[in-house]
Amino acid sequence: KNEVEQSPQNLTAQEGEFITINCSYSVGISALHWLQQHPGGGIVSLFMLSSGKKKHGRLIATINIQEKHSSLHITASHPRDSAVYICAVGFFGNEKLTFGTGTRLTIIP
């Protein structure tokens, strides 16, 4: 049973659109990571969150500890943003990461 759920599984949008990818988890966590995986490529860490909000360029990540939910936003999306975005969490008492199944994002020019 996967304790990390992501939605949507697939998302296709036009260039320039505002993108939101969601991650929810079942119990308390110590940290949440957002990762990016390009087709045929390796995984790159985007953010680590334990509370609040972080911003890097056009990417924004937020986390709501009470609601056990995090979102990854992309502003002014671009075709090069096309990738799989993966949420991973470390649960209290079990610090290894548990990964979601990923959201496949396709940005059409």
Place this chain on the structure above:
Amino acid sequence: GAGVSQTPSNKVTEKGKYVELRCDPISGHTALYWYRQSLGQGPEFLIYFQGTGAADDSGLPNDRFFAVRPEGSVSTLKIQRTERGDSAVYLCASSLGFTSYNEQFFGPGTRLTVL
């Protein structure tokens, strides 16, 4: 500096054969992780090392899988009597420390195909 490297990038083997997958972590990273990723899925934890010792091997699916890190740097994942279900991308990652707060740096993976 160099990132995490993995060799080979692709490995095709026959059912029942033995394979070794190698991971070179970032220099100075004490924590090293092995994951397995099947098509359309997120990575699945296999084992992690803190230094030379396996601190948590609870993700290894059975005793055909074994991993070593004898000098606290390079690690080898060993799979005996391979089965078709072992086909996946095997990912290695390293980090400065083992907590969920530490950023993990991933290698490009080894794609294993068992015929």
